[in-house]
Amino acid sequence: MAMNQTVGAPPYNAVRTISAEALSQKLRSNVPITIVDVRDRAQVHETGTIAGARMFPLYQLASRIDELVDLRATPVVVVSQTARRARLAALELEAAGFGEVAVLEGGLQRWVDAGFSLEERRDSVPSSRF
Numbered sequence: 001m002a003m004n005q006t007v008g009a010p011p012y013n014a015v016r017t018i019s020a021e022a023l024s025q026k027l028r029s030n031v032p033i034t035i036v037d038v039r040d041r042a043q044v045h046e047t048g049t050i051a052g053a054r055m056f057p058l059y060q061l062a063s064r065i066d067e068l069v070d071l072r073a074t075p076v077v078v079v080s081q082t083a084r085r086a087r088l089a090a091l092e093l094e095a096a097g098f099g100e101v102a103v104l105e106g107g108l109q110r111w112v113d114a115g116f117s118l119e120e121r122r123d124s125v126p127s128s129r130f
Helices: 020-028 041-047 056-069 084-095 107-114
Strands: 032-039 076-079 101-104
Touching: 020 107, 032 107, 056 084, 076 084, 076 107, 084 101, 101 107
Parallel strands: 032 076, 076 101
Antiparallel strands: none
């Protein structure tokens, strides 16, 4: 067992992933999907995020998970800059009963490298919540 793996927790690398191309296709086809960006406010303001993404910095996810409870039956794609934090958040969401959770492969860096755009997000969430 890995040193930082909790007994009974799924392995870090067992999280499902989705490619940038597959996510873009789902978004274009209007498939119901929730995108959760777990980066911190400064990163989102610096680079933007995928259009329609909901902002839940990883350090706030556990305390704010009730804000997503109505989306448990909806597929969720978690994004971060390179997918490291997104994997941790995906495990948290799965443990909270979210059924279909995936991580954007390679994170937003791969999204941009694949030629997809990000939208500017300056005041998307009140500062007390983000």
